[in-house]
Amino acid sequence: MSQKLFGNLQVVNIGLESFNLPFEKMNIPHVQVLWRPSLVVSSEAKNIISNNKEKIKAANELAISRLQKGRPLLVGMGNAIDVIPGMKKNLILHAGPPITWERMCGPMKGAVIGALLYEGMAKNEIEAECLAKSGEIEFSPCHEHQAVGPMAGIISASMPVFIVQNAEFGNFTYSTQNEGLGKVLRYGAFSSEVIERLKWMEKVMYPTLKKAIENKKEKIDLKNIILQALHMGDEVHNRNRAGTSLLYRSLAPDIVTVAPDKETALAVLNFMNGNDHFFLNLSMAASKAIIDPARNIKGSSLVVTMARNGTDFGIQLSGTGSQWFTGKAPFVDALYFPGYSVKDANPDIGDSAITETAGLGGFAMAAAFAIVQFVGGNADTALNYSKQMYEITLAESTQFQIPALNFRGTPTGIDVVKVVEKNILPVINTGVAHKDPGVGQVGAGVLNAPSEPFSKAYEEFSKHLER
């Protein structure tokens, strides 16, 4: 009937999808065009960026070519104070953009307290808290010291860290050893069991792992482990079972070789084996090692950092140097563990979004269908996350592949211009911390980065283009 009535009417809808409903009912051909208004930015910034498209393109090509060439190797371990640039006794590194003690969220405060207890700088929680707010302790983002840390991301002077080097460009990055799940420092726990575990990790596991890494004839190629892990159902942010398995296979014989005795070898093997997230800290350090050479390229709109301190979500661009652009850290649309809900959740926290920044994590969700059982959704959801991220990235990885998309390279290199113009925000696949220190993980899910840091970065980027 309706077809007669409307003759050859054909509809192109660029508005709300629900506008299609009447056409569907009346059997009138219609096409939905994905379009939304850009993020709110000034027309001045838009004009500048529009007038500099060629310059930006060239700068981004350079940035991406560096990103693609990255070859992160696990080259050694050391204590933070000995290896991390700028590290000192009264400095505590944390996840995300800069933040004062006063503005820190619960889990980050808890982790700072734990670090001060661990360092022997305070005898109890109250002493630690007083010290933390006294001004004697300095706080600085991991990212400003070539380091990354999951969740609270706390690194203090004595902590052992992995040393990753990008063999192509020579740059180094650092990350701690992953503590496992449950009551752990990175979720703000600081009870005696947490401190004792950290001490064991420093006194027993670290010397053995350090020697095991040094014992290898060839340095462990983290790029190779990551690309294999993507073929094995990991996206190396929220799922690291394959990465951990492959690292374990690689290191176990060396651990057995160098451990002072059988008991130590067994303890280290069992610790790694008991924690499917063990590889996470290395996938993060590898991601940062890959992307750092793409920093500080004049005219590049590449996002080189996305990081959250649990209060603020911050990003940095290649073309705007070390400046942070921040917005409120959002809550995660998560699957909560039994007994918990969004009321218990801390806003998004951790440097782990460096994996997404490097084209992994949520961007590689379509390589990791099994993760949807942990974060919600189904195989199509996972495919769609990855597919959508091609819209806002500058390239497809020449290294990391998504088997289910016929081995298409992962969407790689977030372009702040595309994010703003298309109003598509990066997806991040992440764990959720309880808002109170020491409770631990309460869920896992997927979120979109907040828009504010991207709008701000876009504005500032346009000003840099004019300099």
Added chain:
Amino acid sequence: MSQKLFGNLQVVNIGLESFNLPFEKMNIPHVQVLWRPSLVVSSEAKNIISNNKEKIKAANELAISRLQKGRPLLVGMGNAIDVIPGMKKNLILHAGPPITWERMCGPMKGAVIGALLYEGMAKNEIEAECLAKSGEIEFSPCHEHQAVGPMAGIISASMPVFIVQNAEFGNFTYSTQNEGLGKVLRYGAFSSEVIERLKWMEKVMYPTLKKAIENKKEKIDLKNIILQALHMGDEVHNRNRAGTSLLYRSLAPDIVTVAPDKETALAVLNFMNGNDHFFLNLSMAASKAIIDPARNIKGSSLVVTMARNGTDFGIQLSGTGSQWFTGKAPFVDALYFPGYSVKDANPDIGDSAITETAGLGGFAMAAAFAIVQFVGGNADTALNYSKQMYEITLAESTQFQIPALNFRGTPTGIDVVKVVEKNILPVINTGVAHKDPGVGQVGAGVLNAPSEPFSKAYEEFSKHLER
């Protein structure tokens, strides 16, 4: 134009797909119905089976319920002669249906020669060959001794074997330790390096692995490893990287604990770590352990064995007891390694198609996209293999899932009636042996089982229904 000419013409095509071409060109609505004539079987058999649909259905429900409940555990190891039922000194077990020395293919003959050298029953190739054809040596299929073997599948008296038990039904299965790639017995190699490796596997690796398995507080749950491996890109026939990794993670601490010294622990760890197919022999034994309780159910058209000796392809049905139905073993549509072609290939060989029989391997290809880089095709090919197998199977696994199909259970339990009536033959994902002994693997690919064993089984099955 054509639309006017033909008015409301709509076409349903059940013939060749190319018949659609003119309708496509003329823009005439058409639907392709997948249909092909059934395999050639007698009308008597068809009638009997048609008249017994309800009886068959009930029998198959029982068979499938047993298959679904399978819980294969790795319970121990032993020497073949001590643990395999009916094993004796002058008996050699082989892959596939029964075969005489004279009819054996090159790689199987080579492997028999190797086994006789390994057992010290012959001093050299010529002695071994004479002995093999003398009649003093008996040959019997692995499958007739609760065992399975990849490729030539040779098991001789001294060889150590894994012992797998289906905890639900109590039945046992057996398989050897996987030797790795290159020049290995299962591809028919019998040079001194092959025999020496087998001796090391018997004298060094076996005692350590046996103790390591016994050292575990809980038996290793192979079902659990397989279902995890399917989430990690394995289909556990041609790709076993995840299964091997998970098994290694599970056993490494026990190996370190029980090994007589550090060197032995390291040697065993390195051997396992150097062979991504190490888990294959266990996925095979697990598959057989799962399906064996579904044998010998009167009226069931379930295929309980698909096995190849490199000359014949044989199957067994639940409803027809121990009878083999054979046809010529086909060549594999393979990706050949550099320097080799189909001219070098032996026909399809090995008991490894037990994985497909249990709903894994080629049936689970859609869980293992990365394998297409090894066997040819792309992600869609892999999806289609699995999707098509739902057409000829009785159930979807309640245990093993395909993440890319939204965690749909793998197509499980081949129904000979569906195979014959729909003329869709099981896909098998496999390695290809060189036709000459001792060369090794020359490629890998996917093949369809030959039709002859299924037609024969269908005929005989109909006769059993009348008894």
